[in-house]
Amino acid sequence: MSDATSTTPTTSAPLYITMHPHDNVGIVANQGGLRAGAVFASGLMLKETVPQGHKVALVDLPAGSAVRRYNVTIGRALKDIAAGSWVHERLLEMPDARGLDNLPISTAKREPLPPLAGYTFEGYRNADGSVGTRNILAITQTVQCVAGVTDFAVQRIKAELLPKYPHVDDLVALEHGYGCGVAIDAPDAIVPIRTLRNISLNPNFGGEVMVVSLGCEKLQPERLLPPGSFSIVDARSDAALDVVCLQDDAHVGFMAMVESIMRQAEQHLQRLNARRRETVPASELVVGVQCGGSDAFSGVTANPAVGFCTDLLVRAGASVMFSETTEVRDAIDQLTSRASTPELAEAMIHEMAWYDAYLKRGGADRSANTTPGNKKGGLSNIVEKAMGSIVKSGTAPISGVLSPGEKLKTKGLTFAATPASDFICGTLQLAAGMNLHVFTTGRGTPYGLAQVPVIKVATRTELATRWHDLMDLNAGTIADGTASIEDVGWQLFKLMLDVASGRQQTWAEKWKLHNSLVLFNPAPVT
Amino acid sequence: MSDATSTTPTTSAPLYITMHPHDNVGIVANQGGLRAGAVFASGLMLKETVPQGHKVALVDLPAGSAVRRYNVTIGRALKDIAAGSWVHERLLEMPDARGLDNLPISTAKREPLPPLAGYTFEGYRNADGSVGTRNILAITQTVQCVAGVTDFAVQRIKAELLPKYPHVDDLVALEHGYGCGVAIDAPDAIVPIRTLRNISLNPNFGGEVMVVSLGCEKLQPERLLPPGSFSIVDARSDAALDVVCLQDDAHVGFMAMVESIMRQAEQHLQRLNARRRETVPASELVVGVQCGGSDAFSGVTANPAVGFCTDLLVRAGASVMFSETTEVRDAIDQLTSRASTPELAEAMIHEMAWYDAYLKRGGADRSANTTPGNKKGGLSNIVEKAMGSIVKSGTAPISGVLSPGEKLKTKGLTFAATPASDFICGTLQLAAGMNLHVFTTGRGTPYGLAQVPVIKVATRTELATRWHDLMDLNAGTIADGTASIEDVGWQLFKLMLDVASGRQQTWAEKWKLHNSLVLFNPAPVT
Ligand SMILES: [Ca+2]
Ligand SMILES: [Ca+2]
Ligand SMILES: [Ca+2]
Ligand SMILES: [Ca+2]
Ligand SMILES: [Ca+2]
Structure with a gap:
């Protein structure tokens, strides 16, 4: 069993985290934030005090230039922002929430990820x-x-x-x-x-x-x-x-x-x-990823590490599903552009439109998913917030789309449309055929399912330490500066193979913590 | 514990059952129905073969006259129907399903039921x-x-x-x-x-x-x-x-x-x-009644017996809730006419209108509740079917109306608006404050709740015998001719006092058969 207590915060040296080499802002990782004058390992000096989880300009950002996080433009600078400044929401031109028209369709053509061979598990x-x-x-x-x-x-x-x-x-x-x-x-x-x-x-x-x-x-x-x-x-x-x-x-x-x-x-x-485990390639994993009880570090530590691991799984030929329609809705253009075919992009648009209508029918809209304190936590806008969830999907092309409750038929990365509710999402991913579940949490939830192992990833070392016998992996080491996103992504990948093989039990399995199936029934009861 | 096996069918003499002295049709009780020429105890001779659960004319019904069952006009004779004839749906002018306009409001002014004093339980x-x-x-x-x-x-x-x-x-x-x-x-x-x-x-x-x-x-x-x-x-x-x-x-x-x-x-x-039971008046009972897994005899034996018992409870000053909006919807005029005030009638109309709109929003309508085989079972129309459910409410004025999930504040008979779903209805009646649950079933269901005792009443002796350790009371004795509706109503009333006092456990309690709470959430999930 993974011992999440083994890593304790060891550094209070100024630290920012970037999601992608192209990003021009970093996230201040240090507990309590950092004061003006703090100097990062790169030599960058903070020009003003920046709260924890908020953004710092890594380079000079001239007025009108794109501010990039998750390798995505999350806004444009409203005035010149000098390197080392706090990039708060008042300095950004906010992109409008995206409608469902005129979206970029399969525009993000990338080189296929290099195959990753040789990994197996016992299944x-x-x-x-x-x-x-x-x-x-x-x-x-x-x-x-x-x-x-x-x-x-x-x-x-x-x-x-x-x-x-x-x-x-x-x-x-x-x-x-x-x-x-x-x-x-x-x-x-x-x-x-x-x-x-x-x-x-x-x-x-x-x-x-x-x-x-x-x-x-x-x-x-x-x-x-x-x-x-x-x-x-x-x-x-x-x-x-x-x-x-x-x-x-x-x-x-x-x-x-x-x-x-x-x-x-x-x-x-x-x-x-009469059945026995046999050695099978890692491509037989069917992984559902989701997050719940998120905090300011979900999109900084745990979700990016899951995203890196998602890329490893896709490279190994496995199936990975990401979900949570209401959370990714506001960055739909990121999804449609990554669709491997126009048909898949249209299928995602269809799912979003269906959910918009479902919410409207019930007198709600997509604001029903936002939480108070998002801006306080450093999220400048809904696109940045959605990217914090989407980052779990890594960088691979989206090669499948499922409607709620459908069974997965394809390998690679699939958007499985589900509500964000942890239990409804988990239930629908079970229906899709998930044989391993990865769940990131910042505030902490003792989530578990009786049907598949659930690997819980903590966003912060403090949570991983306090919930030492509930959290299976600590991604807080990224914020502590003791591990990189890639390090934790690899740790997760190897933990998945161990758990899938039955060599290791998750904490939820050990304690038999089983949440209920919760069905998504958009139709009336009588 | 009630032993439902003690009464076995003892009679195959021709038998019809009436719900009310004013009824001019009876229901053929005998298994397999009755052949032409069969003579009832009253001297009435069958003019033609009548299937079990179907109606026989007790008197000559001239063309245009009202056909009465449950003391309610369920249709008008399309031609002269002689006493002893099969009153099937082709002989009846079908009343239209009632809309929600121009309903009779508090028109059924009745003498208050005589008080019933002296009954207590230990609570x-x-x-x-x-x-x-x-x-x-x-x-x-x-x-x-x-x-x-x-x-x-x-x-x-x-x-x-x-x-x-x-x-x-x-x-x-x-x-x-x-x-x-x-x-x-x-x-x-x-x-x-x-x-x-x-x-x-x-x-x-x-x-x-x-x-x-x-x-x-x-x-x-x-x-x-x-x-x-x-x-x-x-x-x-x-x-x-x-x-x-x-x-x-x-x-x-x-x-x-x-x-x-x-x-x-x-x-x-x-x-x-530290708490102990004390003797309290029967008026402290808060009883929720519902039915599930109904058959042709639900509206003939068990539900009428429950209705008689409901009157006993109201007379004793207790609280009784009946529910199941979709089942009573098509006889709404029976409910509005029994409302003790116009405000209560309007409240019931409001609940029905709300549910109509809720179903419509989800692409369904009230036909969603009907079952195939209703006519085969002898139910000529939707009003007759609804009356088979409403009869559980007895004859008292309706002196309270609750919206789903509200807490009961008044004694007497209340319409607690809920879906008909057994578990959703039970969950909402629990919220209303029910301390005893009565459930009638014809097909049989092993229903039980962890929160309150559930008394299950079988509509047929065959079910009560086969499920001898699940059914708490056999109302099939009414169809067997060995007990009257009043007899079984009194049996139920006394059983309720025993169960409420903890002197007797229900079968569901003995086996610890606990169904889940199922919430009614008409709002969207996110
Ligand atoms: Ca989430
Ligand atoms: Ca979730
Ligand atoms: Ca019912
Ligand atoms: Ca029911
Ligand atoms: Ca359960």
């Missing part, structure tokens, strides 16, 4: 070619009605059966509030339905789909998992979906239901228990 | 005057982020602390998916926020409010439970809300968080443990 190869990082039996539920009975059965299975199958890591009931009492034919009902379907097919569940159904629910098993939605791997069975229906006449009394679930579960446990 | 009297039927420590959560840590603490409290406090029935974490990543300032966000607030104040939790918060969530503890929203009962404290904030600097390491929660919980457990 569970599935019949459909996907690879699991854990070997878990999931019990799909069609409807909340069955949750109590299923939970009762799960407790008994964990106590009585699971110890007999030591190669199975865990048993997880896929509980949710959907399935009945919902407008199941409303246009947007497709989102929660395909989310549930695709979560059942997550690579960590080994293709062993079993369903507990009530019987009279609107979301019938055949609607949730229609024939052809997955291959039945059970040669013994009649190739039908394995469904325990509580209302079956055969269930006389509660225990008959429990025993049906246990009996069916044991068949799947037997097959899962 | 926990709270400082605010309300009465609990159970003595439970609830841990309020501001946000899903804290769910994993809270669950870890709850397991330890149950193992290490709860056994020391034998007068405390249980410990319940109020887990939910709300609190952050939501459009918290959208107009409809008031619904989930007040729902969570008011659930914390449910009478079964004894006023011992404790909160686990993350720290950076949008739904801050002070927003969830602002000063004045409840009285602090803890004389030792500084009268502040009892909040464990996980991001507090004092929490160094995961176990510090867990121990904070345990330490605070123990203070509340100590006070709860």
Whole structure:
């Protein structure tokens, strides 16, 4: 397990952080900020006092020149700004929030990233070619009605059966509030339905789909998992979906239901228990990245390190998803320009337009995502703020776009459109097929999922130290000046291979910290 | 515990059931229906074969005359219908679905129901005057982020602390998916926020409010439970809300968080443990009624028996809520006419209009609630169907109306507007202050809540027999001809007093079958 306490802040020497060699501003890293006269290692001297997390001009910025951070123009200087000055929002011409018209489409043609060969992990190869990082039996539920009975059965299975199958890591009931009492034919009902379907097919569940159904629910098993939605791997069975229906006449009394679930579960446990890890290329990783409980350092330390690691993963041929529509919305032009085809750019615009309309329908707009204190934290405008989230996506071309709840089909970097809500985003990334989750946090959240390992990256050493047994990696070393963004990116990459291989457990796994699945249901309930 | 198996079907003599003395149609109760020539106890002979659950004319119905069921006109005869004929939908002029204009307002002036004195139960009297039927420590959560840590603490409290406090029935974490990543300032966000607030104040939790918060969530503890929203009962404290904030600097390491929660919980457990049941009048019951997994007999046996019991409760001065907006929508005129004041009728119209607009916004309409097979089951039209749900409300004037998530302030019969979804309805009735829940089911559902006892009433003896250890009361005896609606209504009333007193556990309590809270959030997520 990563010991986040091993690195403590060792430097109070003046330090700024840049995101990219082309940036002409840096971020003051030092706790409490820096006073005028402070001299950086580069020789640059501060002309005025700059608070922590705020920007300092690295070169003279003539009036009208582009101010660059994340290799992106975040504004233009309103007057001459001398090197060493505080670049606060009053000195910047603020770009307007971008509408969805006249966006740059696939303009950022870059050299492909150089391949990164030779990295592997130990995973569970599935019949459909996907690879699991854990070997878990999931019990799909069609409807909340069955949750109590299923939970009762799960407790008994964990106590009585699971110890007999030591190669199975865990048993997880896929509980949710959907399935009945919902407008199941409303246009947007497709989102929660395909989310549930695709979560059942997550690579960590080994293709062993079993369903507990009530019987009279609107979301019938055949609607949730229609024939052809997955291959039945059970040669013994009649190739039908394995469904325990509580209302079956055969269930006389509660225990008959429990025993049906246990009996069916044991068949799947037997097959899962026969599986072994094998060496697979790093390209089999399907990583979902997101952030939550962000602070002024999220976009300075942890997210840039994740971005560097995202590039490593893409170079290794893996799949990486970034998400959080409301957070990236205001820098949509950065995404459309990076789309590898015009069709993908249009798909992203479609997702943003859909979300704009969804928010408007509910009397909200994209300001619903902003937090008080953004400017206090040094973010001059919404584009700079959005870039702090987008930076997790690294620099690769965006070669895939998913609508909420869809299953990932392509390798490389994908924008998986989801709300920013940590649990809804995580649930939708699970549906997309994520087998490893990376989560950055500055304020700290004890996030964990039962379905995939969640690697939590702290933005600050203080948090990593205080939450020494919850944070898996400390990106605060970047602000401390003891590690570079590249260093932490590589640390994360290697930690991912260890965690994916089961050589290392995340803290959330060790403590069994499991947040709920939270479905995105944009359709009405009834 | 009620043994639902003790009554088995004993009669196959022809039997019809009426809902009200003024009804001129009866419902054929016999399994498989009845053939032409069958003679009922009244002497009425069937002129033609009538399927089970369908209507038979009890008297000659001349063309144009009103066909009455539930003491309500469900249509007019299209031609002369002789006594003993099958009254199917092709013989009825269908009333149009009611719009929300020109409704009868408080027209059904009735004699007040005669008071019913002398019934009591043993309950926990709270400082605010309300009465609990159970003595439970609830841990309020501001946000899903804290769910994993809270669950870890709850397991330890149950193992290490709860056994020391034998007068405390249980410990319940109020887990939910709300609190952050939501459009918290959208107009409809008031619904989930007040729902969570008011659930914390449910009478079964004894006023011992404790909160686990993350720290950076949008739904801050002070927003969830602002000063004045409840009285602090803890004389030792500084009268502040009892909040464990996980991001507090004092929490160094995961176990510090867990121990904070345990330490605070123990203070509340100590006070709860000092409480004892006392004899209180039946008027302290706050009963939420709903149905789910309905069948053709829901509106024939279980719901009418619940309606009779509702009248008993109202006569005893208790509070009863009925709900399920989408199910009662099409008989809105029955509700507005029963409103005790025009203001209450307008409030119900407002709730219906709000829900119509909510469904429309999401591309659905009220047909989203209908099920295939309604006509096959004998329901001629949507008014008749809605009456099968409304009949749970008995005959008393409607003297209160609640919007979703509001707290009940009045005794008597209240329409608490909620979706029909079993879990959302139950969650909102919990917020309203329900201390006892009654749930009727025909197809069968193993519904249960951790927060209040749920009495489940089966519509058919076959279900009650098959699910002998899940159903608490069998209303199928009405269809069997071995009990009347009044008989079962009285059985339910007495069972409620026993369950409320803790003399009897419901089956869901015995098995600890707990469904999740499911919040109604009509506002967007972000
Ligand atoms: Ca985020
Ligand atoms: Ca997030
Ligand atoms: Ca119902
Ligand atoms: Ca219901
Ligand atoms: Ca749960």
